[in-house]
Amino acid sequence: MSRSLVTTLIRRLLLVGGVLTLLNIAFVTAYYSADPEGLRREKVSHQIDRLAEALKPGPDGKVAFSPPERVLKTFRDYPEAYAFRVEDGRGAVIGTANAALVPAERWSVANSPDAWWSDIRTQGRSVLVGSRRVIAQGEAFRIAFAAAGDPSNLLLFVYFDELFVHVIVSLLPFAICLMIVNAVTVRQSLRSLVHAADAARKAGPSHGIMALPTRGMPTEVLTLVEAINDALRRLGEALEAERAFTAEAAHALRTPLAVLSARIAKLPGGDGLDAVKTDIAALSRLVNQLLSAAQADTLVVDPDRHCDLSAVAEGVVGAMAPLAIGQGKRLALEARPGQFVYGDPDAIAHALRNLVENALRFSGEDEEVLVRVGEGGSLEVLDRGPGIPDEQKPLVTKRFWRAKASDLGGTGLGLAIVQRIAEAHGTSLAIRDRDGGGTVFSLAFRPLMPA
Amino acid sequence: MKLLLIEDVPPLAQLTQEALEAEGFTVDHAPGLEQAREILAVAAPDVIVLDLGLPDGDGLDLLHGLRQGGKGIPVLVVTARAGLNDRIDGLDRGADDYIVKPAAPAEIAARCRALLRRPGGLLGRRLQLGNLAFDTASRSVTAGGQPVPLARREVDVLEVLLRKLGQTVPRRVIEDAVYALDEAPGPNALEASISRLRRQLADAGAEVEIHTIRGIGYLIAPARTP
Known part of the structure; x- marks a missing residue:
């Protein structure tokens, strides 16, 4: 995945x-954690900050110390552990709690600017006292805080x-x-x-290999794109070479065959000569089918190409009707006009000609071969021939495959060509039995406007 | 019937020329584009048989030049290049018909005659099929020399079919040719005309058969000998 x-x-x-x-x-x-002393001092500093927040202007406009209940609660709950004292600029105490924790004279120990804190021992306990000058509303205050141990985990607050x-x-x-x-x-x-991926998806050798865009590509991706472009170019050259070879082979084979046919046509008739004419006709057919098969191999359908399937079918049925009539058989078309599908009209016509030829070959005199264009891009050829056994259905599209008993002058390439053209259109030739006898060959093309 | 054969392979050119002459054509042969242009400058053939792969260029270029110059001479393209797309290419550039090598000379002759049967073509005045003859000027139809009495509509239908001898003629092509713009043919009007035409031709002993190609139209062909 x-x-x-x-x-x-x-x-x-x-x-x-x-x-x-x-x-x-x-x-x-x-x-x-590496500096517990520092952390303790931070705790004191932190508490002083909390107390400083309680210095607010009162209703008379003067700054008053009015700590909220949650601040006071800590001091009420732990009278043996925490204490504070707030002085105004003149040294008057305007707020205090548990002041007894620290002897009165020791509150001012840490008042010097250099050392704002001190560790004192009192009543056999170590107490950390810190004090700081704070400015609130332009007035100076001094707030001192003392802690003996940390039962309320104030340290945790500091940490958070x-x-x-x-x-x-x-x-x-x-x-x-x-x-x-x-x-x-x-x-x-x-x-x-x-x-680049979008461009690669659109790249179709049918109208020349399109190089992927390299403009604005980052260097790392550019290397990949250039490698792909190189591979595409070589692929294009190989395809072009094969196409050129097929075209030259076609010319090289057909011209001497044409000379041979013309020479034989000039000769007076005769039993032996009629057989030779039949052989030449079969050889010409084989050459044509071989070349078609080679062309179908290099067929790449432009994904934007589209056509009217009904018009293609009408052209093929119209052109092949004389052949059917010459064989004493009938050819018919069932198509609503204007069934537009994605696909190459020439290649589809070529496939349909092969299907009709095949169906006519296996049809009896006065039987009808029906070409049906369905809604939604389906193209079917229905015959009343002997039918194809299920085990042979997958085999009939193989090259040079022929049902043993049905050696009726076919080249064994027609249905293989149809299959290849179908693949170039992203579909495949489906073969099923026809109700009442015979076979249905069907191709499903992608409709231009889905029903 | 003057025919210009443009073909570069000497034995094929010679054999085709002989066969076409045996079919009643007067044949000029050009082995390349240059000679073809020289002949076209001094003579006006009734039909051109054009090979595409010529040593001094592409036959389609000659065709293109011909059509650019406003010359409507019917052209039958014969080629060994039967690519899946060549057919459209040739017809787009003004070819009237297209045949892939190896084609029997009789087939080439038949296709040329079909081109000449078009209105204004050399064979367009008197259309013949088996013992059936149609004079387009007097609009009279004879079978084995005996006049066949046909209504105007049936005569018109027969003409369309005979001009497209050997080809399936779509219903709408016949309707367009037979009914005037202000006439609205009923859905079965053409069937009725064809049916009357068949009966009258059979009664007159015409050795032709009008086939129905269900879903497309009609096709006239010589009657099959049982």
Whole structure:
């Protein structure tokens, strides 16, 4: 099963993007885990930031400290672990919680600009105290925070906060943009390949080998396209050579046959001579059929070529009616006018002539061979001949195949030529028994306008 | 009947010329395009038999030049080049008929006569088939020398069929030729005419047969001898 290259590439690039994002998260985690002290300080800083958010102008226009309930809850729940103190610019405490955790004089230890934090031991416990000057609404405040241990896992908040800032905010939009750009780039880059494939599909040697377009091809694809063009060119030359040979062979064979026929026609009749005339006629027929078979082999039908199947059938039936009448047989046509199909009218006419000739050969005197053009592009030749046994049906389109008992002057090539012409039209010759005796040969062409 | 045979293979040219002369044609022979043009400059043949693959060029070029020059001389193309597309190519370029080598000289002669049977053609005045004769000027029909009394419509149908002797004539071609534009033939009018024509020809002992090609039209041929 073939898969879209575009889909595969995009899927892989997405996977790589995903893996890189995970790696980045792992790296950030490892980085912070390697520095627990730093992380603890981050925690203090983080809490100070949270408290600073609570400095808002009150209804009287003055800045007041009014922390939301969820902030205060942490301090209420863990009075032995967390504490804070907020001072205004004049050193007046405007907010505090669990201030007893830290001895009063120690709150200001970390007030110097150089060291904003300090580890103190009090009541046999290690407490980390940090304080920072913050500006809110143009006024200066000092917020201090202290922690003894971390029962509420505040560290985790710090970690997620870090992750959010350094991974989610910065990396994720970038990663998404990158993936979109990747997808678009892949699609764009492969567009030339799609164009080349379209051109290759249309390339038909019937009107000269069409080289695939090379303009705007990326170098890697260009190499492939040029290799294909080279192969197409050689194929075209081989086909052309075969066509030329067939045409020359036709001329070379037919001319001496024509001379021979004319010479014999001049001679006075006689039993022996009549036999020779019959032989010459058979030989001429064989030569014609061989050349037709060779031409059919190199036949490539232009995919845009189309014709009126009814008109083709009318032409063939009209032209072959004298032959049928000469044999005391009848030829008839059933066709609604204007049945348009994709196909080469000359090649289809050639196939139909062979089918009619074959049907006439196996028809008895006064029997009718019917050519029927159906709706939807079907072309059928129906006879009332002896019929073809099922086991022989697949064999009759083989070259030089003849039913043993029916050696009636056929070359054994007619139906093989029909089959080859059918293949060049993307179809094949179907053979079935006819109700009431005889055989139906049918070809299904692609209708120009599907019913 | 003057015929110009353009054929480059000497024995074939000679044998064809002899056979056509035996069929009553006066034959000029040109082995190439140049000689053919010389002959055409001084003489006006009634029909041309043209081989396509000539040593000094393509016969289709001569044909093209002839038609460009407004010359309506009927041309029968004979060729060994029977490609699946050559037929259309030749007919598009103004060939009146087409025959693939090896063709018996009798067949070539028959095709030439068919071309000359067209209106204005050399054989277009008096159409003959078996013992049936049709004088297009007096519009009289005789079978074995005895006049066959036919209505105007039947005479018109017979003329169309005789001019296309040996060919299937589609119904609409006969209808177009026989009925005036303002006449609307009924669906069975032509069948009725053909049926009367058959009966009258049979009564007069004409050795011809009008065959129905179901789904296309009609074809006149010599009666088959049992």
